[in-house]
Amino acid sequence: MTPNSSDLTGLKSKLPDLRIYTPSNADFEAVAALYVGGIPSRPLAIVRPRSEEEVGAVVEYANEKSIPLAVRVGGHDLLGRSGPNQALVVDLRDIKYVDIVDDGQAAIIGGGVLAQDLADTLERTGHATAFGASSTVGYVGWATHGGYGLFSGLYGLGVDQILGARVVDYRGEIFHADEELLYGIRGAGSAFGVIVSMKIKIYKLEKVLASALVYSIGAVENDLDDFLRKYQKLLDQGIPRELGLIVGVANFPKAGKALFCSFMWASEDLVAGKVALAKMQELGPIVMDTVAEVTISTWLRNIDKNTPAYGVYSASGPANVLVPSFDNQVRDILVKFTKGLPADPATLWVENHAHGAALEPKLPCSFGYRMGHIMIEIIGTSVVEEMAKQSGDWVVSFDKAARALPQTLDGGYIVLLHPSVPSKLCYQGHWDRLQRLKAKFDPHNMFAFSVTGLDGKI
Ligand SMILES: Cc1cc2nc3c(=O)[nH]c(=O)nc-3n(C[C@H](O)[C@H](O)[C@H](O)COP(=O)(O)OP(=O)(O)OC[C@H]3O[C@@H](n4cnc5c(N)ncnc54)[C@H](O)[C@@H]3O)c2cc1C
Numbered sequence: 218m219t220p221n222s223s224d225l226t227g228l229k230s231k232l233p234d235l236r237i238y239t240p241s242n243a244d245f246e247a248v249a250a251l252y253v254g255g256i257p258s259r260p261l262a263i264v265r266p267r268s269e270e271e272v273g274a275v276v277e278y279a280n281e282k283s284i285p286l287a288v289r290v291g292g293h294d295l296l297g298r299s300g301p302n303q304a305l306v307v308d309l310r311d312i313k314y315v316d317i318v319d320d321g322q323a324a325i326i327g328g329g330v331l332a333q334d335l336a337d338t339l340e341r342t343g344h345a346t347a348f349g350a351s352s353t354v355g356y357v358g359w360a361t362h363g364g365y366g367l368f369s370g371l372y373g374l375g376v377d378q379i380l381g382a383r384v385v386d387y388r389g390e391i392f393h394a395d396e397e398l399l400y401g402i403r404g405a406g407s408a409f410g411v412i413v414s415m416k417i418k419i420y421k422l423e424k425v426l427a428s429a430l431v432y433s434i435g436a437v438e439n440d441l442d443d444f445l446r447k448y449q450k451l452l453d454q455g456i457p458r459e460l461g462l463i464v465g466v467a468n469f470p471k472a473g474k475a476l477f478c479s480f481m482w483a484s485e486d487l488v489a490g491k492v493a494l495a496k497m498q499e500l501g502p503i504v505m506d507t508v509a510e511v512t513i514s515t516w517l518r519n520i521d522k523n524t525p526a527y528g529v530y531s532a533s534g535p536a537n538v539l540v541p542s543f544d545n546q547v548r549d550i551l552v553k554f555t556k557g558l559p560a561d562p563a564t565l566w567v568e569n570h571a572h573g574a575a576l577e578p579k580l581p582c583s584f585g586y587r588m589g590h591i592m593i594e595i596i597g598t599s600v601v602e603e604m605a606k607q608s609g610d611w612v613v614s615f616d617k618a619a620r621a622l623p624q625t626l627d628g629g630y631i632v633l634l635h636p637s638v639p640s641k642l643c644y645q646g647h648w649d650r651l652q653r654l655k656a657k658f659d660p661h662n663m664f665a666f667s668v669t670g671l672d673g674k675i
Pocket of ligand 1: 288291293294355358406407
C-alpha cells in the first residue's frame with residue numbers, strides 16, 4: 218500500500234522534537250533538492266534527526282509501519298536513490314560533528330558530514346584525510362563505496378580510511394560495526410543500515426600545491442591522442458605517491474571544450490611539487506593555470522566554483538568503465554567521444570587512476586579493484602534541460618563502446634554505474650559474502666534504495 222501523510226502522525230507524537238518536512242512545508246523543496254534535479258519523484262517526508270537516538274527511533278517507526286525508507290546526505294547520487302518517491306527520507310545533514318581522537322591519528326565524524334565540513338574542521342589543527350573532488354559530497358557515501366580522489370596515491374581510497382562505524386539497523390538498534398560488517402561497509406556502505414558515525418584515519422598536512430591546468434582547445438580536437446600517450450608514459454614511469462592527477466574533457470564557460478588536469482601535490486616539499494607540476498605543464502599548451510599553494514579546505518571550496526550547481530538534469534544516469542591503461546583502443550574511443558561531446562557545461566568525461574597506497578589496502582575491504590586501473594567516468598548531466606537527452610545518448614553510446622573492448626574490466630565503480638550494468642559485477646569475488654552480510658543485518662531489505670544492488674538473496 219502506498220504510504221501517505223497520515224502514516225507520519227505516530228512519528229510526530231513519538232518524536233515531538235524531530236524536524237519533519239512534508240511537501241506542504243515551505244522549506245520542503247530546498248531541503249529535498251538533490252544534485253540531479255528534475256527527477257519526477259517526491260518523498261513522503263524528509264526528517265532531519267540530530268542524534269543517533271533520533272535516527273534509531275525513526276527507523277524503528279518506519280519498520281513497524283512498513284514505510285519505505287531512504288538515507289540522504291550530500292544528495293549526489295545521480296540516480297536519485299537518496300530521494301525516492303513516497304519514501305521517508307532520513308537526511309543526516311544535522312549530524313555533522315567532527316572529533317579528533319587518538320592523539321590526532323583519527324577522527325570520529327557524524328554520518329551527515331559533508332567533505333567541506335570535514336576539511337574545514339581538520340584544517341584548524343593542521344590535519345587532512347583523503348577527499349574526493351567535491352566539497353558537497355557526503356563523506357560517508359563517498360568513502361564507503363570506494364572513494365576515489367587526488368589523495369589516493371598517498372593515503373589510499375576512501376574505504377581505506379574507515380577504522381570503525383556506528384550503525385542503526387532495520388529495527389532501529391544502534392551498535393558498533395564488528396570486523397565482518399566493517400569489511401562490508403568498506404565497499405558497500407549503504408546496504409546494511411544507517412551509518413550514524415564513522416572513525417576515520419587523519420594525517421598531518423596543512424597545505425598542498427593544487428588546482429587546475431586547462432589546455433587549449435587544439436589539444437582536444439587534434440592532440441588528445443598525443444596528450445594521452447604522453448600522460449600514460451608518465452604514469453608508466455611511476456608517479457610519486459604525493460601526486461594526484463585527474464584528467465578529463467569538459468565544456469568551460471570561456472574556453473569552450475577543453476582538456477583539463479586537476480593537480481594535487483599533497484606534501485609541503487614544494488620543490489618536488491613544482492617539478493611534478495612542470496611535467497604536467499609540458500604536456501600541452503596551457504590556457505589557464507590556477508595551481509597554487511593552498512589549504513585543503515580552500516582547494517575544495519575552489520572546486521565547488523567550477524562544479525555545476527545542484528539541480529542539473531540527467532536522462533541516462535552516469536556511467537563508468539575501468540581499463541588497465543590509455544592504450545591505442547582506449548585512446549581511440551576517448552578521441553571519438555570527445556569529438557562528439559555535447560556542448561553542455563555539466564557533460565564531461567574524467568579519469569581517476571589507482572596508484573600508490575590505493576593499490577595496497579591495509580584493512581579488510583569489499584571494494585574489489587586493487588589492480589592498477591583507470592576509472593573513466595562518463596557524466597551526462599546537463600545544465601540545460603533540453604540537452605539532457607543528447608547528453609544521455611552520448612553516455613549510453615560511450616559506455617557501450619568502451620565496454621566492448623576486451624581489456625575493459627567487468628563492472629565498474631558502483632556509485633557511477635550505468636543502470637544497465639549488473640551491480641554484482643562490481644563486487645566480483647565479494648558478492649556472495651556481501652549478500653550473506655546483507656541477509657544478516659538487513660534481512661527484509663529495508664535499505665533497498667542503497668546504491669549497491671544487494672538484496673540478501675543468496
Ligand atoms: C559532482 C559530483 C562529484 C563527485 N566526485 C566524486 C569523486 O571525486 N570521487 C568519487 O569517488 N566519487 C565522486 N562522486 C560520486 C559520489 O562519491 C557518490 O555518489 C556518493 O555516494 C555520494 O554521497 P552523498 O552523500 O553526497 O549522496 P547521497 O545521494 O546523499 O547518498 C548516496 C548513497 O549513499 C547512501 N548514504 C549516504 N550516507 C549514508 C549514511 N551515512 N549511512 C547510510 N547510507 C548512506 C545513500 O542512501 C545513497 O544510497 C561525485 C558525484 C558527484 C555528483
